[in-house]
Amino acid sequence: MSTSYDREREVALHAVRKAATLCQAVQSQIDPSVIEKEDRTPVTVADFGSQALICNALREAFPDDPIIAEEDSSALRKNQGVLLQVTQQVQQIRSGVTPNTVCSWIDKGNAGEYSDRFWTLDPIDGTKGFVRGDQYAIALALVVDGVPQVAALACPNLPADLDDDDAPTGQAFIAVRGDGAYQVSLNGEDDSGTRIHTSDAETPANGRFTDSFVSAHSAHDMAKETGQRLGITADPIRMDSQAKYAIVARGDAEIYFRLPRPGTNYTEKIWDHAAGMLVVEMAGGTVTDVNGDPLDFTHAPLLTENTGIVATNGHFHDQVLDALEMD
CATH class of the missing domain: 3.40.190.80 (D-Maltodextrin-Binding Protein; domain 2)
Known part of the structure; x- marks a missing residue:
């Protein structure tokens, strides 16, 4: 494996793993009535919590890298009840954080404009799937000179094998340009994973x-x-x-x-x-x-x-x- 982006790969994988832990905890608490009431609170909590954890991890490792992410804290600051829920979830991963700290971490993702090197993040991709208890993803990529170079795609509800009803769920997909793509268990400690390939169907x-x-x-x-x-x-x-x-x-x-x-x-x-x-x-x-x-x-x-x-x-x-x- 190339060493060019080894550090970025490691940080990205660990960041989406932590975010997936928070999102799984929030999703497990969703009441079925949420779907009928179209209550976005659970996904809001998970969205903001996921972004806070990942943005902070990136800024600690790569303080000069801009981050273009989906959320900002402006709406959250106006709803202290939801902000408290987000803070409590983040505290399960990073103890001692305050609401203001959480908001500042979220806003590290507000770069907003293109630069020669930046990260882009969707803290929860698949809102409706998240609320239903189905598929969603945490999607993080490093873009350099306009080309994605590192990707960490966490799919907490995706089974290791779609054809196996007993296959464990919780997969991450890691890719570095020029180094292939790998499937890694979200719930394990192995960072190397198994190399994956597209199908060989020719028609x-x-x-x-x-x-x-x-x-x-x-x-x-x-x-x-x-x-x-x-x-x-x-x-x-x-x-x-x-x-x-x-x-x-x-x-x-x-x-x-x-x-x-x-x-x-x-x-x-x-x-x-x-x-x-x-x-x-x-x-x-x-x-x-x-x-x-x-x-x-x-x-x-x-x-x-x-x-x-x-x-x-x-x-x-x-x-x-x-x-x-x-x-």
Whole structure:
């Protein structure tokens, strides 16, 4: 393994592990009625707590690195009850912290603009999955000169094997550009992990695709029609968060679609894709937008130069793009 980013890899993995511990603790306390009431308090607590822990870990290790993260503490400071809950959760990991300290850690993620070297973080990707008790991810990536170089993608509810009902859950996916991608248990002490590869399916008809669980996040009908044109007969794997990138990277699916819904002008955020993209690429796959263009991280925090996302196992990417028939 290259030594270029060894320290960054180590810090990133340990940071997402700590954040995953906090998120799992909060998720285990969610009452089913939360779903019916659309109470965002649990995910709010986990979002802010996760960001606080990771931003602090990064600043302690790399004090000069800007961080572009999803949250800031302004709303939290106005709700002392939720701030207290966030502080109590963070104290389970870092004892003795105060509410003001927690807010200052969260705001270390407010860099907001592109620089030659920065970290980008989504403290909880897959809000609805988190509340339902399903898939979500903690996504952290280091971007250098506009290119993701290190990724730590924690998926606390993802089993080690989708086909094994008894497989342990809680996986992290670690990638360093040029050094491959690895699956590491979130609950273990081994930092090296097992190297993963995309599937060896050479035609899309033999594969499966995955897209968002929630139709508001991706055009399900367009994905289905594209799958039919490619001859795919298997049912799609639908799940929340960048866990979709992870299952493409380790060969559970061959294609991940995030297709813009007709009539919308949504622009993707960098923190929703930087970590997952690198994991797939270092596992042997290919990631572009729907036009075949590489993802452009030089306009942070938005992917303003890109439309939609297509990730594949790398064997038939152009064929998938041709089948999309985007207007």
